[in-house]
């Protein structure tokens with residue numbers, strides 16, 4: 001048995017402007033409210049683009065919503081001449097609770113390395129936000145059957161400078177790149193294999209108590225139709241959802257996987 005609270009996080013990626021963001025969060029709140037969702041049992045988080053966050057904050061505060069929100073990235077710098085970057089302090093001023101770091105799209109299009117991702121995660125933590133550290137193998141690695149060693153190398157790199165106390169406050173998202181936005185979902189067994197290996201590695205890097213606290217999410221073509229089977233796996237503590245989080249009803253159903 002685990003006391004890790006399931007976390008359903010919707011990563012909107014570069015979709016929806018601030019007006020659409022308000023509509024979606026309102027729709028999600030209504031769908032979850034109508035269903036009597038217990039936010040203490042399953043945490044629900046939206047991760048909009050930076051430009052939407054202020055509007056989401058205003059809505060969440062005005063309507064006293066229990067939905068929490070995150071950012072898709074954070075700068076390693078505190079302030080200064082870093083054009084285009086957003087600091088951790090700017091995010092915390094907007095009530096941001098989570099920061100996704102090292103998404104495979106940041107790794108691919110922005111050359112982010114495990115070391116940089118680890119630094120970003122520590123910056124987020126130091127500012128009081130929870131980092132969601134992403135990892136996952138490409139199709140070539142999966143075909144070679146090397147997914148576990150590949151992902152564990154990413155874990156080693158990202159957590160290299162973490163203390164156990166810091167690590168215990170993080171979330172990991174395992175997202176096989178071949179399953180992202182493709183409709184190709186990993187089997188629950190595939191997800192469990194890697195998520196369990198991540199937890200074992202965290203226990204080796206830190207200790208068993210720390211590893212037991214870290215929530216490990218699965219991401220990659222999660223939908224309301226497949227989420228329950230994935231969530232039934234012991235080491236899967238939630239989902240990082242892309243496309244399906246852009247529809248209020250569908251994301252509400254995902255959050256209510258156990259209803």
Ligand SMILES: O=C[C@H](O)COP(=O)(O)O
Pocket residue numbers: 011103175179180181182183219220221222240241242243244
């Ligand atoms: O961050 C979310 C993932 O990249 C999954 O995206 P997807 O659900 O559209 O496959």
